[in-house]
Amino acid sequence: MSGARNGEVIQDYLEGYKGILVTDGYQPYHTIMKNSNDITVAGCYSHVRRKFAEIVKAAKAKADTGTRDSRRAVKRIDQFYHLDNKFKIF
Structure with a gap:
């Protein structure tokens, strides 16, 4: 693969x-998925x-459900990244 990222190259690669x-x-x-x-x-x-x-930042200190859930989502994704970094070899 030449580094091109067009649809045909991707289709061939996959x-x-x-x-x-x-x-x-x-x-x-x-x-391709379609x-x-x-x-x-x-x-x-x-x-x-x-x-x-972005939701958390826009809401600032609001304590509504959407903001609370968004904070939880950011925290959970950060935990995934932390685990991923623990197991990196390089």
């Missing part, structure tokens, strides 16, 4: 793959975390 594909939301991944019964695209945690963090 030929025969079955499962969940965690991506950054680049549209060709979603196009045309395949074998691939499910899931967003990455950094993008999800960013959205929850």
Whole structure:
């Protein structure tokens, strides 16, 4: 693969793959998923975390349910990152 990230290159690279594909939301991944019964695209945690963090930041000190749940989501994702960093070899 030449480093290109267009849909054809991605399609060729994923030929025969079955499962969940965690991506950054680049549209060709979603196009591949729409045309395949074998691939499910899931967003990455950094993008999800960013959205929850934006809610927390916008709400400031509010104590409503949405803000509380968003804080919990950010904390939980941070725990995932902590565990992931513990097991990195390099």
